[in-house]
Amino acid sequence: MLVDQQQIVQALWETIVMVGVSLLFSFLIGLVLGVLLVVTRKGHLWENKVVFTILNAGINIFRSIPFIILMVAVIPFTRLVVGTSIGTAAAIVPMILFAGPYIARLIENSLLEVDPGVMEAAQAMGATPWQIMIRFLLPEALSSLLLGITIATIGLVGASAMAGAVGGGGLGDLAITYGYQRFDTVVMFLTVGILIIMVQGLQSIGNYLSKRVRRR
Template sequence: MTTDWSTLLPDLWQATLQTLLMVGISTLLTALIGLPLGVLLVITDEDGLRHMPALHQVLGVIVNIGRSLPFIILLVAIMPFTRLVVGTTIGTVAAIVPLTVAAIPFFGRVAETSLREVDKGVVEAASAMGCTLWQIITKVLIPEALPSLILGITITIISLLSYSAVAGAVGAGGLGDLAIRYGYQLFETDVMIVTVVLLIIMVQGIQFLGNLAARRLARHA
């Protein structure tokens, strides 16, 4: 079958925008929730600033459960929650809910690892100077870990791109949906190749920008 690119190009453009919308909003929500989650995991640990074993254990279990579920299973399992939040389980907006839910525990653990890499001597010095917990978190922990956090959010964005392609298989729109409809169901291999190339370009671009930002921040640290 010969692909009619004059008809397909608008669909390809729309699918690209849908993917960017899904990933962009999901990334923002993931960072807003995942970073505080990572901070809580660090400060409530045994050697943290506010040791709370019960809270730390509960948070750890929630994060581990979230990370252990394959995305396609999670997407289906939380459909009632998705419908409650956005009123539907189909479409680009609906896909943002499971994408965010899947990415939060992933980034939370990545943020925890980044924050643990901060020199404990710097934290102890800030505490000895009388800094409050909030000041230590916002003026010491997060700024010191920022280059590593940028790399962590870069990895998260790339993971969300792959998740969005999976979500496309169940009616979320985006490049994944386009690849399934044209490349698989209609056997138009060239469409599949184009969508794969677009995803690769996105991943390469995001990784480049993330590495560049992390290097510049590390240089100014």
């Protein structure tokens, strides 16, 4: 085995940083886009066909691009933002662009699953559109939203591993550099095992939080 424990810990930390930072920013972007997709659609709070059509098309375009291609395609933008196209910081930029539209769709679906009677009851009580969204729709959709964010987080773990193919750092880079290129099967299986444990842990936490919220 050519890798020592410190390198594994460093790779794990880089993966956690990539996933954590990209999740934070992609969630903020996805939340705004997801809410706008819902409230501007036909028959909703702020119906606007032009805004909805543009957002819907733009999100579909970004979601159609495989992550590995997106990561290469936005290299000039990545260099503009972080000053480099290699390393952990550089991998975060395409990960945000990849996950943001995906999270927007998850949030859109969660909000559309809310019983229309909730919005009708809020309107009957005289609630403003902002109050309906913040105090009624989002809380009602919280359980589904938590499951959606869990799925997105797991997707980012996979994206962080793919980022290693172009020098993005993390467990993916470790697996390719040592496991694949140097034919070290121990490193390969070790990194895969760590990723499996991460995914299982994230899914379990997401399921638990979603159930807790649903019971309340």
